[in-house]
């Protein structure tokens with residue numbers, strides 16, 4: 001449970017808000033690289049942290065993320081012409097480069113130097129792993145680029161997709177780090193039905209509906225585990241990382257081949273873009289290149305949104321890139337819930353993991369009222385994330401460096417394993433959670 005004031009602090013992300021100031025200290029995932037595929041390709045509209053922006057790839061290949069409106073009389077630059085290293089407003093022809101400088105002003109007399117005094121907002125960008133990131137904070141505080149392991153593998157061994165979620169970012173983040181709902185929302189069955197005893201996850205679910213959640217704070221956020229008993233077999237442990245402010249890494253299946261992750265990025269206070277990543281670990285990817293492709297280890301990446309709408313992906317998500325990546329299963333059609341399926345086969349009657357997440361998270365309201373919650377023991381990771389975020393807000397207000405800015409997260413991996421019941425998971429899993437050349441755990445906060 002939070003006070004109204006704490007909830008407001010965590011959820012409001014626009015310019016000048018406390019959380020907005022904190023978020024502007026990190027690289028912000030802005031778009032997928034393929035959305036601006038080549039030099040001089042059409043600009044796109046994006047919304048980040050409450051700001052209306054456009055992104056475009058200049059003739060020289062650099063990507064601009066700039067204020068959406070022309071400095072002259074505020075026409076939207078989405079209609080603009082992307083040509084000769086800049087975007088030209090189609091109203092009176094003023095042109096801006098990716099640094100926001102007005103580089104041409106054909107509607108003013110030739111001898112005028114007015115253009116030299118005109119700028120629009122512009123943010124530095126980096127591209128890595130098929131994603132364009134923008135830095136929207138104080139220039140002198142710009143961190144090292146966000147080179148997560150998944151950004152460093154060949155494009156053939158990585159998949160990334162995105163979808164618009166119609167609620168505040170924190171609901172989406174909290175849903176993602178909440179390991180306990182997997183038993184119900186996603187894998188759940190109607191009462192009385194058993195899970196598959198031939199799999200570790202199935203046996204764990206048959207034995208326990210309530211995982212123990214343990215959190216270990218680190219200098220980037222925290223690492224945490226969902227621990228499910230397997231009786232005499234030991235414990236089934238899923239190890240995750242939460243990296244400030246909006247990243248999660250989670251174990252893949254199988255977890256020694258690759259991993260997955262999410263980024264929950266606020267468009268504004270009531271809308272979020274959810275990115276889904278999957279990748280094969282570099283050593284596996286390198287191994288694959290030595291093999292006949294037909295013998296390569298099973299890829300863990302999936303179709304992206306360029307597939308025709310209706311094709312679906314591993315999460316049952318069909319999104320429409322021309323409608324801001326809105327899912328075809330959405331609140332307007334009740335996520336196409338099938339009540340018969342719910343009665344006989346699945347817990348929700350809703351098809352698709354991400355669709356199930358969105359259905360419950362959007363149902364909490366545009367901004368969930370956290371003054372009315374009743375949190376339990378499995379909400380431990382959520383409680384810790386809120387506390388860490390509120391503390392980081394204060395750190396920034398006091399002029400300090402928030403966690404997760406320094407690049408101690410580059411080599412993190414998420415893994416799952418089975419451990420003897422008397423073995424402490426964090427110590428035992430350090431070599432595989434903090435890899436790559438052996439145990440290198442970041443200093444704990």
Ligand code: FES
Pocket residue numbers: 070071072073074075089090091092093094
């Ligand atoms: S409004 Fe853009 S050039 Fe006039």
Ligand SMILES: [Fe+2]
Pocket residue numbers: 175176181185186353357
């Ligand atoms: Fe989920």
